[in-house]
Every structure is written in structure tokens, then in C-alpha cells.
Amino acid sequence: MPSRDPHFGREGIQSMPQLRDCSLHALSVAIAFALSSVTGFPAQAQTASIPDKYRLGPLPDGIATVEHGASTLSIPGTVDLSRAWRLALEHDHTYLAAISEQAATQTQRQQGRSVLLPQVQAGYWRSKVTGTIEQPYMGRRLSSDVSYDSTNAYIQLQQPLLNYERYATYRRGAARAQQGSAVFAVKQQETGIRLATAYFNLLLAYDDWRLQRALTESLASQAQALEARYRQSEGTSTDVQETQARLAVARADVIAADDRLRVAARELQALVGAPVSTVAGLSRDFPLLPLIPASLQQWLERAANNADVRSAQEAVRVADAEVDRAASRYFPTMDLVASYGKADSENLSTLSQRSNTFIVGIQVNIPIFTGGYNTANVSRAHLDRRRLQQELDATRERVQATITRQYTNVQGGAERINALAAAVESSQLSLDSAEKSFLYGAVSNLDVLKTQDKLYQAKYQLVKARLEYLLAHMELASAVGELESVQFDRISNVYLGPAISLDGERG
Template sequence: MKVRLVLGCLAGLASVPASALDLKQAWELLQLQGPTYRSAVHERDAGLENRALGRAGLLPQLNASASKNRISGTQEQTNGFGQTGSSDLDYDSQNLAVQLRQPLFNRQKFAEYRQGKQRADYSAAIFDAKSQEVAVRLASRYFDVLLTRETIELANAKLKAFEQQVAAAQRRFELGDGTITDIDQSTARRDLALVDVIEAQDNLVVALRLLQEMLGVAPQHVATLLPRFATQVLYPDNLQDWLSKAQANNPGLRAQQFSQGVAQEEVKRARAGHWPTLDLVLGYTDSESDSLSTINQQNRYASAGVEFNMPLFAGGAVSAKVRQAIASREQAGEEVNATREEVFSATTREFRGIQSGQARINALQKAVVSTERAQDSAQKGFRAGSSTNLDILNAEEQAFIARRDLLEAKLRYLLAHLQLAAAVGLLGDDDIRLANAHLGPELGLNY
């Protein structure tokens, strides 16, 4: 999979102009080397091992031990006449033992086995949630770069227009056809426009750094949002269907349900402390001079049998653990309910965001046309004497605001589609490609 991902990323990068990075390539690059995403991958891999850990308790346990000792001492003995004699004890003692233990009945081990599966599924669900969250965050930061870059272009255009307005006001004043007020108003707007340019440049630096933080590399160019923007048909088109999808597929909600399952098994595991255990035990021992009574003797023997253990009283610890596990299970259940409500709220928010986003884009497209027409009318009215210099400045300001708001609305609309897909747990490469279709291959600004 890693090889295919690398080749796919390289092939994608080769299909566009040098160093241009679109959203799809950014997503592939993040999967390849993004530290946040790679950390989630390792976290998932570690969590999946819980399945094997839980199963291990039901499988045979084989242990071996070996020892070799040098014994040095004195042995005192009393003979039949009451006389005490002593002799030196200097000998080697060695022991080798192998034991196999197979649980036959152990409710605790069975509960741990089921917990292992639940914990592995929990880790997989958490990875799905984090990968979709990372994809949405990547798109958000990528779109921030586009927005701040276009904001710089709009701010520079606005600054240039106001500079021209200042020059025109000064010419009219010198010809006796204008006032010092016109010059001051134009100068004030120009100075404010310069502030906007500086702020936009700072925002771009920060946006690029945040994108680099996720990708692990600094992009030099990004693709451009295409001028022709078509909104997508939302299917299904009713909220209840999306809420049903969210309840069935949201990975965060599924993770909480698996966590609840782990808590339920913990109750069973705690209650198993009252139950007996039964094990099959096989052993083999090879010893030489193992004790004082077996000096200079070598013993080899095998054993097979069952071992029964019955807990009688543990000072109330088992009952306390059961009560503790029940409380944790109830907590997990409430966390599932809370997560479900959060998921439903997020799904509703993004569903409404897409619906209102379509209307907002249509309204702003009309606003751009009308503000540009108002800008032209103000220019003509000023030459005819029916408009003032301030009217021209206000019309130009409104036109620039409308253009920026339209661009922001388009990017928010694309992001809402990704966020809705993530809310219902279905965000994938297809959704990234659909959003990427609105981006052109042409190079952006050189940063």
C-alpha cells in the first residue's frame, strides 16, 4: 500500500505544472509523510494488537526454568551412642523444569478475550475518525491559503484603485475643480487599503506555515480556484437521511460504542473474580542433587493433571471492583449518548451550511455584479455632478468586499461538503476529488 501511495503521489505531481499543489496531491502527501496522520497510523497499529493480547490468555502458556548451584556447608549427625559427628557438604545441584498450562475454564480470560476484540475495533474506529478529521483540517488550511492569497490580490487592486483616486483628486484640486476634502477622503482610504495589504500578507505567511505543519513540507505554489463554480446537488436532500447515516457510520460514535462494550466486558471480568478456574497442567522435571535428601540422585519425571482454584474471600475487593466496573459502564453509556447528540448537531450544522451556502453564493454573485455596476454608476455620476468623491470611494469599497465575500463563500461551501461527509463517517478520496475539481492547474503566486 505504501508503494502504491508513493507512486500515485509522484504520478499526480507529474501531471501538473512544476511545484503546483492541489488539494488531492496535498492529501496524498499528507498520507505519505504528514506527521499527524502518520502518528494516527502508528496509534492504530498499536491498538490492533489488543486482539492478539486478548486471545493470548486463552492459549497455552509454556514456561521453562533452569538452575545450577554450588552447595558448600557442613552436616552434623548424632550416632546411636549419642556422639555427634560432622561432615562437609560440597556438591553441585541443578534443576530443569518445563510446564505447560492450558486454561479450561476461566471466565476472566474469556472476558479479556472479548475486551481485546473491542479495543482493537475501538482503535480502528478512532483512526477512521482522526483520518477524516485530518482531511477536513487539511482542506480548511489549504482553503485558508487560497483565501489569503486572493485577499492579497484584491487588497493590492483596491490599493491601486485608491491611489488612482488620490491622484485624480489632487489633479482636480490643482485645476480648481475639487476640494481638499476629496483629497483627504481618498488618502484615508488609500492608507487603510495599505493596512489591509500588510495584514493580508501576514495572514498568508501564517496560513502557509499551518499548511506546512500538516504536510511536513512548505508548498511554493498552490492551485487556483476556477472562476466557473458550479454548486453540487446534495443527495439525499433531507436531513433525516443524513442523521441516519451519521448514527450508522460516524467513527467517533462507533468508537464510543466499542468503549462501552469494553466497559461491559469489564463488569463480567470483575464478576469472574467470584468464579473458580480450571487449568490443564503438563510438566517435566530433570534434577540432580536437588535437595539434601536427593544428594547424588538424578530424577526425571513428567506430570499431567488438572488444577482447580476456588476463590473464597478477598476482603471485599471483588465486590468493590464489580461496583466500580458498573459505574464505569454507566459512564460509557452516557458518553455514547453525548457523542450521538454532538454528531447529530454537527450533521445538522453542515447540512444547513451546504443549503444556505448555495443561496449565499448565488446572492453574492449577484452582489458582485450589482456593486460593480454601482461602482461604474458612481464614476459616471461624479463626472455628471450628481455623485461625490465619497460615493466613488464607498462604491469601490463595496465592490472589493463583495468579491472577497464571494470567494470566501465558495471555499466555505466546499469545506461544508467535506465536513458533512466527515460527520456521517463517509469522507473519502472521492470527496477530496470532488472538491479538487473546482481547482485549476495554473500556478498561484510565488511565495
């Protein structure tokens, strides 16, 4: 029986130097012959690599990276959106998983090509045969003991000559590799939006905490002033109690805002790989840049570049190759087969005989009946292709709607920012007027408190509108497949500036 022990196999070959040398020579001849027959498909392995457009560029001078596993140390210096993006490309586990996934899918191309290349296999077995032979002789049966070693070694090459199924498999492998690159582009765009969302959520949480704290300090000063007026019989206890009640609520809001800020900082940390102690906040100047191109129709025409659309298109191409592969099982196949074998005492009829055989031939297989499998398989492939085409159409419609929504968010966001900026200015003037009127008894203390709340809400909504405006810009770029490092750099240079300490100011 053939031995499955690799050490045993090597010892057996070494014990037969002539067989070993002959087998190795035959193997080299067979491989050379096989490769020469398919010069159009190089046999060397190709390492899967990330497309150049997805490769990471070097970090700008002065920007430090964070080593994996060093999550307990804060990132030195100020982290703006541009730097956070580059850190996320190096440390975000979801993005790193996408890189590995994309590299794995690139092997599909090589796997598909391999079925067109020669298939070479070799075998060797050695067995010990013992027993008794009985044979008639002059009316009697003579028996004799048998004990001998039987060995057999062979090497075989099979090269497809006419095999449409294997060619369809090759096309499917190439299509899957292209689909892998398209899926990676989707993951890259998603990483950019996740990073921008986390960064802007952190800025919004910080401004919320800052405004809540400023409101609390203002209410605390106001409560002290009202208590002093009450002690001098110039105010009422109602005013004091109203202010103290509002102060208690404000202090609770500060605690809640602080919790949201900590959560937002942790979410950003998960993307950049380490705690962030200082970030770049929004600048005082907030220019509203025009959209380029300005027409919605021009943006809709660029929807074909959307990563989801391209991924769905590649999925349809894979389905096309799968349809061809399923249909190819109806066709005959033709293979070139070459083998070389060497046997010693292979059986009783060849006892004590050695044989060397070399066979070259053409093998033709003609499918006749498979129990209905091929028919069902072709139907399945066509239905899958139809499903993927419908999903592609749905993706196109969804992307068109997304582009329209983000375009209107940018255009409407600019108008909303102007309106909220005017609301902040008006609320500040209203508060100043209410505070003066309260001193003369023209308005109540409750009116002043309500005006303060309106000012806080206006400031908070203004910050939120600005961040939503920036995020809409980035989501619009992502919707047309153009969210790249340049967008992160531009926002950092134009809209971000003052450093915000997330540790020192909160204490």
C-alpha cells in the same frame, strides 16, 4: 542460588549435554501437546495491519511525492486539493501517529488470544553448597565438611481448561482492537477536514491579499488623479487628503493580508510535508450541485455511519467485556498442568542423587473471599459501562445536530452565494456610477471611497461564501462517515482550476 547471568546459564546447560538434550526434547513435546489442545486458536503471530478501506492508493501519474525531511524544497507543480490530500496521507504527522496507534491497538486481539493458549516456562539454576554437618554418633557429635554442586532444571506447561476470566479477557482484546479501528476512522475523517480547512484558508487568504492589493492600486491611481485635478484647480485638498488617508489604510491592510497568507501557507505545509509554491485556485465557473440525497431525514438516517458514533459503540462493547471479566472472578478455574524436572543433589537428603520427575495434573482454584475487591470491581465496571453508554447517546445527539447544521449550511450557502454574486454585480455598477457622478459633482469623493469598500467587501464575502459552501459539503460527508478521496477529487475537478503562484506574484 539461581543465576541470573544468561551467559552463565548457557554454559551450565552446555556442561550437562544429557540434561540439555532431555530438556529440549521435553520442551518440544510439551509445546506440541499444548498447541494440539487449542487448534481453534492458531499460535503464530499475526502482524497488525491497516484495514483495506483505509489503505492509501497509488498517486495518479505525474504527481510527485515529497520525501520525509525534505521540507526545505517546494513541492513541484501545481497542488490542488486532491493532490494535497494524498500528500497529507503520507506526510501529516498527526495522521501517521494515528496509523501507528491503530496498528498498536490491533495487537490487543493477539494479547487477548494469548491467555487462552498454553503458558510454557522453563527454569534452571545451579548452586555451590558448602558447610558442615553435625550428627550424633554413639554419644558423641561427629562433624564432617560438605561441599557439592546442586543443579535443578524444569519445564512447565499450563493450559486453561475452564477459565471464564481468560475468555472475557480474550473478548476484551478483540473489542479493543475493533475500537482501535474505529478511532482510526475518526482520525482519518479529522485529517480530511483539517486538510480541506487549511487549503481553503489559503485560498481565502490569497484572494484577500489579491483584493487588498487591487484596491490599493486603484486608490493610488485615484490619488494621483485627484492631485492632478487639485493642481489644475479642479479639485479640493479635502478629496486628496481623504484618498491618501484611505490609501494608507489599504497599504496597511495589504501587509496584514500578506502575513495571513504566509501563515496559511505554513499551515498547509505542515500537513503536506513541504512548502507549496503553486496551488489551484477557484474557477470562475462555480456550479451549485444539488445534494444527494436531497432530504435532511435521509442524511440523519445515515448518522449511524459516523466515525465518532462507531468509536463510541466500540467503547461500550469494550465495557461489556470488562463487566464480564470483573464478574468472572467469582467463578472457579481449572487448568491442566504438566511439568518435567531434572535435579542433581537438590538437597542434603538427595546428596549425590539424580532425579527425573514428570507431573501431569489438574489444578482447580475456587475463590472464597477477596476482601471485597471483586464486589467493588464489578460495581466499577458497571458504572464505567453506564458512563460510556451515556457518552454514546450524547455523541449520537451531537452528530444529529452536526448533520443538520452542515445540511443547512450547504442549502443556505447556495442561496448566499447567489445573493453575494448579485451584490458584487450591483456594487460594481454602483461604483461605476459613483465615479461618473463624481466627475460632474453629483457625489463626493468620500461617497466613491465608500462604494469602493463595499465592492471589496462584497467580492471578499463571495469568495468566502464559496469556500464555506465547499467545506460544508465535506463536513456533511464527514458527519456521515463518507469523507473519502472521491470528494477531494470531485472538488478539484469541478471547482478548482487556475494555478496561483504564492511566491512569484507576491515577490
